[in-house]
Amino acid sequence: MGWRGILGFEYGIVQAPLGPDISGPELVANVANAGGVGLLRAPDWESPDYLRELIRKTRSLTNKPFGVGVVLAFPHEENIKAILDEKVAVLQVYWGEFPRQLVLEAHRAGVKVIHQVGSLEEAEKALSAGVDAIIVQGHEAGGHVIGQDGLITLLPRVVDIAASQGVPVIAAGGIVDGRGYVAALALGAQGVCLGTRFLATEESYAHPTYKHMLVELDKTEYTNVFGRARWPGAPHRVLKTPFFSNLRPLLEDENEVSQPVIGHSTIHDMGKEIRLLAGTVPNVTTIGDIERMAMYAGQGVGLIKEILPAGEVIKRLVEEAQVLIGQQICGPNPINGAK
Structure with missing residues (x-):
């Protein structure tokens, strides 16, 4: 079968x-x-x-x-x-x-x-x-x-x-x-x-706040606002977090490079700073403004309850x-x- x-x-x-x-x-x-x-x-x-x-x-x-x-x-x-x-x-x-x-x-x-x-x-x-x-x-x-x-x-x-x-x-x-x-x-x-x-x-290895939002939220959106400089032309589906829902429209040439640093993380054994609108999701080592970071999720997220x-x-x-x-x-x- x-x-x-x-x-x-x-x-x-x-x-x-x-x-x-x-x-x-x-x-x-x-x-x-x-x-x-x-x-x-x-x-x-x-x-x-x-x-x-x-x-x-x-x-x-x-x-x-x-x-x-x-x-x-x-x-x-x-x-x-x-x-x-x-x-x-x-x-x-x-x-x-x-x-x-x-x-x-x-x-x-x-x-x-x-x-x-x-x-x-x-x-x-x-x-x-x-x-x-x-x-x-x-x-x-x-x-x-x-x-x-x-x-x-x-x-x-x-x-x-x-x-x-x-x-x-x-x-x-x-x-x-x-x-x-x-x-x-x-x-x-x-x-x-x-x-x-x-x-x-x-x-x-996702941050606990990220996991919590996967259970609590049920809407996603297909967008290109995160990580434009690092990975141009790579649209993505993310959770509609309060931060994302309230995000103002971006200019065509606007990306994470000019944004403030909102956190730090160790990714694959390397220290990384995370700027606003970066495409890096928070892992368990991440510190900073977690709820304003990218959180990817598919449309089936509304079926995840635990x-x-x-x-x-x-x-x-x-x-x-x-x-x-x-x-x-x-x-x-x-x-x-x-x-």
């Missing part, structure tokens, strides 16, 4: 590589221990030695396979070499083309490649490069969203072109519970990728999916009623 594993993992449940360091070793290991696909997030700068330490720390917490996510918009060649040297199970890439030569290098190292896409055209390029799986990100997703299509229309189109090559497709965007899981399976996906739901877990252990998230997803699918197969006839 559809809730079973993909790419050698027990379940087809992927924990998104939450940036810049929110999906750390503790979250990834607990996802892996529960049978899901846990993904670390590589630094957005070349730091191969540190990345090796991150991978090895995760291995000290689990004997299950896991992976690392890399944003191709940032320097990444040395980081990818470290990932392949460490022979993690999965390399997940996003926001850029992944050439066939690098896929071949990953395969020679025994590493499977998952490319996240936001359009049919990107999916076609990923398939031509020989990737092992594709994550289809719908416009409903939180964080940086590259595509404009909703998941319900984009997903089946990608499934159709991937089927002939036997490449599994994973759905992402607004999925937080078993209902979303089953809906994705019904559209042809073989797995689901969740970001916001795993952000709101006990093991996530902070859970990561393993419990996976357990509930599987159980809810099994129940829902069982009801559809064995349940009462909706026209004639129960027999």
